[in-house]
Amino acid sequence: MAADLPSSSSSSGVARALAHHHQAVLGFLLGLFVSLVLYTTVSGQFRSTSTIVVLQSTQAERTGQISMTSPPPVSSASSAPNNSTQVHDHIENGQTGEVIKTTGKEDLEDKNVAHATDMNNKTGNAQADKIDQLGQPANNASDKGYLIRQDGGDGNNGSVKHGAPGKPICDLSDPRYDICEISGDARAIGVNRTVLYVPPTEERDTNGQEWAIKDQSRKQLVDIIEVNVKTLSAAQSLVAPECTSRHAVPAVVFAMNGLTSNPWHDFGDVLIPLFITTRAYDGEVQFLVTEIQSWFxxxxxxxxxxxxxxxxxxxxxxxxxxxxxxxxxxxxSHRDLGIDPARTPRNYTMLDFRLYIRDIFSLPPDSQGTPYKEANKKNETDGIDDGTEKQKPRLMLINRSGNRKFVNVPEISAAVQAAGFEVLVEEPSRDVRLEEFSRVVDSCDVLMGAHGAALTSFFFLRTGAAMLQVVPWGVDTAMRYFGVQAKEMMLQDVEYNIAAEESTLYEKYGKDHPMISDPESIHKQGWELTRQYFWLEQDIRINTTKFASMLHQLFQTLA
Structure with a gap:
């Protein structure tokens, strides 16, 4: 028995050692499990801080920018709040754009106005385009995406980017214009007339894409030189030219040449398309202009x-x-001198455009009536009846200095005055200053002139004022080029179609010439002959007796 005691004690010690070992192993495994759970939870929380947030500006960020007053809302469609990103345009190497400040010239004569045909009158998508949080177009196929900021969790706010789509979209399907939209790493190289898209690494392909884009609203014009738009391949992306300046706002590349130098084309080919394309940015966009025209x-x-x-x-x-x-x-561009609301970011209309122009030129708000009505209202309110002659409605008579001019201006002026109007005869010069001229047009109740580019001044009229268009013999484009637009802008459209006898062509060629007896036969022979006869050779001698009845009717509508 005594000999067995040491053996029993030794076995008990081994058992205790094994038990402690098992406990240590179990403790280690339990600790490892808890550590893994904690690591997973904490790391998930850290990852959740790298979320995409809409980039909003502060008042301090707006400091130092060029101050421009935005126009007041002109319709429910244009009254969306301005939440567009307001950030400074950062230039790395001191390279900034330069605003041209030379005195410009303008040709107020027509330059193939009738030749600018309406190549696209489709309605587009009837559903109203939605506006994203930054007031940017978000529904058109080429307008998707919005400005976002991505925080990488490293303390850096990140760079301003556009959302989907991440590749350039070049749409060549419209009969009037071609357009490309590039979101992401977009690089513009002016001297090469090239715009590059460098795709993210995961989107790069072995083959790039390339388009040649005429960067104006009339892609058929031969003198609009193409801008090259390229998506770089994987190999090209590795050697893409480095940025010399970085900008936080979008850019629009467009041409100022073409048929410009005539007000109808200035507005119809450049200014209205530019309004359609960029108004939703609320000024937060930069213009890169090819073929810049200093006068423009x-x-x-x-x-x-x-x-x-x-x-x-x-x-x-x-x-x-x-x-x-x-x-x-x-x-x-939607049509000649026109806007299709269904295809604009905020459902802009021609009325919106006219009110926008009036606001920019600091003309009276649209709540005021025509000058004649305002004068009558004031006299009634003040109770003025001292026997003096009351103010008359004012009619501006625009007389062309070249073709399609009025050859009997004194007689026309007398007829206008006899009908109860004050008459103001104007022959706008090439260097007319719009700031001053717009105020003169605004003071008038009627703008009268022969069918031609000078009638484009109707943008400065007040709601309810009248455009009186004198339509030359053989000219059939009056409604399409001015009449429809006047009605869309809530102006009165009045047309006086002259008779053959009121054309100087009648005096020159006689009643039996086809251009007098059958003007349609001239139209069928093509534009060049039509232009030569009806647009370039023709002047107008109004029959004041016949014209008087129209003037009296017009006077009644203005009262």
Whole structure:
């Protein structure tokens, strides 16, 4: 028995050692499990901080920008709050765009107005385009995406980017214009007339894509030189030109040449398409202009600097590589001098455009009536009846200095005055300053002129005022080029179609010439002959006896 005691004690010690070992192993495994659970939970929380947030601006971020007053809401469609991103345009190497400040000239004579045909009158998507949180277009196929900021969790706020789509969209399907939208790493190289898209690494392909885009609203014009738009391949992306300047706002590349130098084309080919394409940015966009026209920049400076708060860049002479979060190449256009609300970001109309123009030129608000009605209202309110002659409605008679001019202006003026109007005869010069001229047009109740580009001044009229269009013999485009637009802008459209005897063509060629007896036969022979006879050779001698009856009717509508 005594000999067995040491053996028993030894076995008990081994058992205790094994038990402690098992406990240590179990403790280690339990600790490891708890550590894994804690690690997973904590790391998940850290990852959740890298969320995408809408980039909002503060008042401090707006400091130092060019101050432009946005127009007041003109319709329910245009009254969305302005939440557009307001950030400074950062230039790395001191390269900034330059606003052209030379005095411009303008040709107020028509330049193939009738030749600019309405190539697209489709209604587009009837559903109203939605606006995202930053007031940017979000429903058109080429307008998707919005400005976002991505926080990488490293303390850096990240860079301004556009959301989907991540690849350039070049749409060549419209008969009037071509357009490209690039979201992401977009690089503009002016001297090469090139816009590059560098895709993210995961989207790069072995083959790139390339488009040649005429960056204006009339892609058929031969003198609009193409801008090259390229999606770089994987190999090309590795050697893409480095940015010399980075910008936080989008850019639009467009041309100022073409048929410009005539107000109808200035507005119809550039300014209205630019309004359609960029108004939703509320000024937070930069213009990169190919074939810049200094006179155009000077003449329409108020409009251009309201649509963009940033310097206009002469893109042809820009030697840098400008990098933007979004670049649009080209201008959208719906029809000749017109807007299709269903195809605009905020359902803009021609009325919206007219009121926008009036606001930019600091003309009286639309709540005021026509000058004649306002004067009558004031006299009634003040109880003025001192026997003096009351103010008359004012009619501006625009007389052309070239073709389709009135050859009996004194007789026309006398007839206008006999009908009860005050008459103001104007022959707008090439260098007319719109700031002053717009106020003169605003003071008138009627704008009268022969069918031609000078009637584009109807943008400065007040709601309810009248455009009196004298339509020359053989011209059949009056409604399409001015009449429809006047009605859409809530103006009175009055047309006086002259008889053959009121055309100087009758005096020159006689009643038996086909252009007098059968003008349609001339139209069938093509535009060149039509233009030569009816647009270039013709002047107008109004029969004031016949014209008087229309003037009396017009006077009654203004009372």
């Amino acid at each position: 920049v000077d003449k329409y400076r108020l409009i251009l600097t309201n649509l963009s708060r940033y310097d206009i860049v002469d893109f042809n002479k820009d030697a840098g590589v400008r990098c933007y979060p979004h670049i649009t190449v080209g201008l959208r």
